[in-house]
Amino acid sequence: MRYVDEFRDGDLxxxxxxxxxxxxxxxxEYRFMEFCGGHTHAIARYGVVDLLPGNxxxxxxxxxxxxxxxxxxxxxxxxxxxxxxxxxxTYGDVMRVPASDGLSLMRAKARGADxxxxxxxxxxLQLARAHPGREVVFFAIGFETTTPPTALxxxxxxxxxxxxxxxLCSHVLTPAAIKHILESPEVDDHRTxxxxxxxxxxxxxxVIGSRPYEGFATTYRKPxxxxxxxxxxxxxxxxxxxxxxxxxxxxxxxxxxxxxxREGNACAQAAMADVFDVRDSFEWRGLxxxxxxxxxxxxxxxxxxxxxxxDLDYRPVADHKQCECGAILRGVxxxxxxxxxxNVCTPETPMGSCMVSSEGACAAHYSYGRFRDIxxxxx
Amino acid sequence: xCLALPARVVExxxxxxxxxxxxxxxxxxxxxLVPQACVGHYVIVHVGYAIGMLDPEEAAATxxxxxxxxx
Numbered sequence: 001m002r003y004v005d006e007f008r009d010g011d012l013x014x015x016x017x018x019x020x021x022x023x024x025x026x027x028x029e030y031r032f033m034e035f036c037g038g039h040t041h042a043i044a045r046y047g048v049v050d051l052l053p054g055n056x057x058x059x060x061x062x063x064x065x066x067x068x069x070x071x072x073x074x075x076x077x078x079x080x081x082x083x084x085x086x087x088x089x090t091y092g093d094v095m096r097v098p099a100s101d102g103l104s105l106m107r108a109k110a111r112g113a114d115x116x117x118x119x120x121x122x123x124x125l126q127l128a129r130a131h132p133g134r135e136v137v138f139f140a141i142g143f144e145t146t147t148p149p150t151a152l153x154x155x156x157x158x159x160x161x162x163x164x165x166x167x168l169c170s171h172v173l174t175p176a177a178i179k180h181i182l183e184s185p186e187v188d189d190h191r192t193x194x195x196x197x198x199x200x201x202x203x204x205x206x207v208i209g210s211r212p213y214e215g216f217a218t219t220y221r222k223p224x225x226x227x228x229x230x231x232x233x234x235x236x237x238x239x240x241x242x243x244x245x246x247x248x249x250x251x252x253x254x255x256x257x258x259x260x261x262r263e264g265n266a267c268a269q270a271a272m273a274d275v276f277d278v279r280d281s282f283e284w285r286g287l288x289x290x291x292x293x294x295x296x297x298x299x300x301x302x303x304x305x306x307x308x309x310x311d312l313d314y315r316p317v318a319d320h321k322q323c324e325c326g327a328i329l330r331g332v333x334x335x336x337x338x339x340x341x342x343n344v345c346t347p348e349t350p351m352g353s354c355m356v357s358s359e360g361a362c363a364a365h366y367s368y369g370r371f372r373d374i375x376x377x378x379x
Numbered sequence: 380x381c382l383a384l385p386a387r388v389v390e391x392x393x394x395x396x397x398x399x400x401x402x403x404x405x406x407x408x409x410x411x412l413v414p415q416a417c418v419g420h421y422v423i424v425h426v427g428y429a430i431g432m433l434d435p436e437e438a439a440a441t442x443x444x445x446x447x448x449x450x
Contacts, residue, residue: 001402003385003421003438012445019449038381065380091426093380120427122409145381148412149428203381206423206431229381232445258438259385259423259431268412268430359380 003258007230008046016235017051024242030056032241033331034199035178037064037359038229044364046231049372052238059331060361062177063201065142066093067329067353067360068284071317073170074099076307077139080168081105081113084310087131089116089124090139093357098350100317121153128157128165137306141170145203147295148268151275154297154304166306169297172282174204175212176293180284182220184330195331197241199234200226202256207272209264213252221250228256275301283316285353286329325352328361335362336373342366383425385433388418399424 024030034040040060043049049058062068074097081088088105095106095117109115114134118124121138128136140150150167157165178198200213205226213224223244227237237255244251254260275298282294297305306312319325323345324338335341335354345351347363354360358367386399388410395411399422406424410416413429422429 001384002387003433006438006442009445012442015448016445019447022449036381063381091380122427142380145383145425145430148430149409149426152409152411152428201381203383203423203425203430206383233441236441236445255441258434258441265412265431267414271412357380 004230007228007232009232012232013046013051013235016232016239020051020056020235020239020242021053023239023246024053024056025246026053026055028055030196030242030245031059031194032056032197032199032238033059033061033181033195034234035061035063035174036199036201036204036229037067037357038202039199039227039234040064040361040364041359042229042231042234044368047368048231048234049369051235056238056242059195060328060364061181061198061331062284062286062329063143063174064354064357064359065146065172066097066357067325068172068177068286069094069097069141069170069353070283070285071099071319072283072315074105075317076312076314077105077137077168078103078108078113079312080137080306080310081108081115084135085114086135086137087114087116087127088137088139089118089127091141092117094139094141096350096356097353098356121149125153125156125162125165128162129160132164134164136165137168138165139168139170143172143174143201143204144207144272147171147276148207148265148271151271154275154301155271157304158301163303166304166309167297168306168312169276169295171276171295172284173278173293173295174201174208176290177284177287178213178216180287180290180293181330182216182222195222196245197223197225199237199241200224200252202227202229202233202260205256205260205264207265207268210252210254210260210262211264217250217252223250223253225253226256226260228259274298283314285319286326320351323352325354325362328354335365338362342370381425383423383430385421386424388416388420388422391418397429399429
């Protein structure tokens with residue numbers, strides 16, 4: 001596939017790896033956080049870690065929307081399906097997120113709830129058109145990449161007068177989460193989670209542009225390099241971060257210039273601003289309540305807001321006691337430091353959300369990296 | 380979750396929609412977020428919507444950058 005395969009070339013990866021090894025200062029440590037699950041997945045799947053020097057460590061960030069979705073939000077969707085008899089539509093990744101009472105949307109479906117997996121909000125709209133006698137609710141999650149399509153679906157429903165369609169909005173905002181991490185005590189005191197720089201979001205940045213990160217570079221003195229989701233993109237971004245650290249710079253740089261501009265997609269930003277308002281606060285799994293970090297549907301579109309329509313209230317639910325997803329999402333622990341990892345918690349039977357999505361730190365490590373932990377015994 | 384792929388626009392079909400080709404697979408998507416998209420352009424497709432455009436010159440420049448050796 002054009003513009004994909006070229007960015008996965010093994011020989012070039014080796015060359016960038018050599019450049020990183022050549023330029024990294026052996027007398028110091030480098031710790032970079034890749035915010036996005038897409039980067040976490042690429043690093044694990046393509047074995048990027050094996051091409052990095054030993055004094056350079058990648059810390060997995062909380063940029064996987066499935067992983068940061070708290071149990072209480074999934075429970076809200078579950079109540080809609082079981083108690084209100086709605087047809088609940090959502091993305092495939094959401095289906096297996098563990099909810100209360102040992103349930104997930106997938107298991108709820110097996111018990112008879114009408115839950116449909118959709119590829120696009122357009123599919124949810126189509127279901128609403130096809131079933132005018134049913135309430136169709138789209139359980140919308142995701143970062144800024146996924147938000148503009150939801151906004152357009154809501155506008156489309158309004159223009160068509162589709163009265164049986166509504167959205168349970170759980171969209172979250174990337175810059176707010178990065179700010180939260182930078183202000184967390186673990187990062188602030190530079191002891192438990194020292195971060196020297198960030199690999200910045202790929203597709204989120206297509207929408208919001210590179211400008212929103214500029215404050216992190218100036219205020220917190222952390223370099224940010226926006227990178228595409230292919231393995232060569234990630235490696236080049238790491239090289240650019242090493243250079244910034246070596247030269248004492250803290251700037252926003254853009255490796256993903258083929259798709260990201262400083263201003264972003266104005267059309268998408270306008271659609272989001274038209275349909276959504278920022279919530280005062282929102283609970284993230286692993287991070288807790290994060291101020292101004294999520295979106296709600298604006299009053300003009302209240303008829304399409306499932307929370308208002310069905311008078312839903314949010315009830316927070318504690319995670320499984322031994323699940324370390326919270327600490328893993330903050331970069332404090334590695335997946336292997338969780339007691340549940342790889343025994344009771346696997347991608348087939350996830351206990352915590354980091355094991356659900358292939359972009360979650362635990363699922364990525366389980367699928368592609370768990371045998372790296374076992375020492376090779378030579379004959 | 381933020382999975383998106385570059386795909387070539389092969390036909391504009393009206394109503395802010397287009398047919399795209401991705402490695403031989405064709406699909407109808409919305410181009411409401413990139414109204415400037417034309418036939419032959421590469422767009423970044425996510426959940427049935429083009430969310431941005433791909434700049435071929437910048438892609439070539441980035442590939443060239445990968446091949447550079449450290450000084």
